[in-house]
Amino acid sequence: xxxxxxxxxxxxxxxxxxASLNCTYSDRGSQSFFWYRQYSGKSPELIMSIYSNGxxxxxxxxxxxxxxxxxVSLLIRDSPPSDSATYLCAVNSNAGKSTFxxxxxxxxxx
Amino acid sequence: xxxxSQTPKYLxxxxxNDKSIKCEQNLGHDTMYxxxxxxxxxxxxxxxxxxxxxIINETVPNRFSPKSPDKAHLNLHINSLELGDSxxxxxxxxxxxxxxxxxxxxxxxxxIL
Numbered sequence: 001x002x003x004x005x006x007x008x009x010x011x012x013x014x015x016x017x018x019a020s021l022n023c024t025y026s027d028r029g030s031q032s033f034f035w036y037r038q039y040s041g042k043s044p045e046l047i048m049s050i051y052s053n054g055x056x057x058x059x060x061x062x063x064x065x066x067x068x069x070x071x072v073s074l075l076i077r078d079s080p081p082s083d084s085a086t087y088l089c090a091v092n093s094n095a096g097k098s099t100f101x102x103x104x105x106x107x108x109x110x
Numbered sequence: 111x112x113x114x115s116q117t118p119k120y121l122x123x124x125x126x127n128d129k130s131i132k133c134e135q136n137l138g139h140d141t142m143y144x145x146x147x148x149x150x151x152x153x154x155x156x157x158x159x160x161x162x163x164x165i166i167n168e169t170v171p172n173r174f175s176p177k178s179p180d181k182a183h184l185n186l187h188i189n190s191l192e193l194g195d196s197x198x199x200x201x202x203x204x205x206x207x208x209x210x211x212x213x214x215x216x217x218x219x220x221x222i223l
Contacts, residue, residue: 034211043200043214044153051209086151096141096207097166100153 001026004091006101015110019076023089023101026070032092033065035074038103039085047087048074079108113137116201116215123191124223130187131218133201141165141207142184144176145200147217153200159184160207196222 007022021035032051036044048063050056050072056063062075072091076083089101114135123129135142143166144156158166159178173189184201198219202212 032209032211038151043216045214046211049211088153090212092208094208095166096158096160097168098143098155098208098212100155102150102152 002102003027003099004089004101006087006089006104008104010105010107012107012109013079015081015108016078017108019079019083019106019108021074021076021087021089021104021106023072023074023091024070025072025089025091025099027091027093027099028067028070030070030091030093033063033072034090034092034098035061035063035072036088036090036100037085038088044088076106079106081108081110083108114201114203114213114215116199116218118218119216120219120221122221122223125191125193127191128187128189129191129220130185131199131201131220132183132185133215134183135201135203135213135215136182137203137205137213139203139205139213140181141204142178142181143202143204143212144184144186145202145214147198147200149197157184157186158207165207191220191222193222196220 035048038044050063064073086103141160157176162178198217201215204212
């Protein structure tokens with residue numbers, strides 16, 4: 001089992017729709033959870049961080065964390081074509097190790 | 111101002127050569143990282159340093175040797191380059207260990223001929 005697994009892509013949604021990205025992790029001691037966006041040929045950039053169970057909203061993005069189920073998700077609302085990118089889930093252990101999922105490629109079609 | 115800067119941006123060299131990649135951050139962070147992203151886009155941690163001390167060393171061949179002269183710099187030296195070393199190498203930094211998110215440099219694309 002991979003330490004961090006993301007739903008297999010690619011994911012395609014029409015412009016203005018909601019995109020749902022999912023991530024599960026194996027280390028129950030994980031404390032910090034992040035979503036990064038990576039455009040082709042660019043570096044990962046942070047979108048959201050979440051540390052406690054529940055929802056966290058920031059503009060069009062909502063992160064959800066359920067530590068009991070070892071699950072973290074990202075919802076993107078009103079997606080424009082510029083949201084087309086690879087989304088990486090990252091889980092940090094207390095020892096400082098960041099483990100990234102393999103990424104989910106999202107395409108938003110005009 | 112660039113927060114995490116890496117040089118060079120591109121590196122094309124022949125198998126067997128030795129090369130270095132430099133990284134500097136001006137964010138005042140105390141933790142720095144090296145990642146390798148291969149052609150399948152998998153991002154894997156290689157090393158992590160906190161206040162110049164090595165804290166993470168993930169099953170990386172000993173041809174790869176990181177050096178941190180101070181907490182704002184983390185360089186990566188690679189000996190006897192192999193074809194499989196072709197990838198994009200990202201430097202990143204964060205404040206503290208394990209809690210705060212990471213800020214990434216623009217990456218160094220290494221191509222081995």
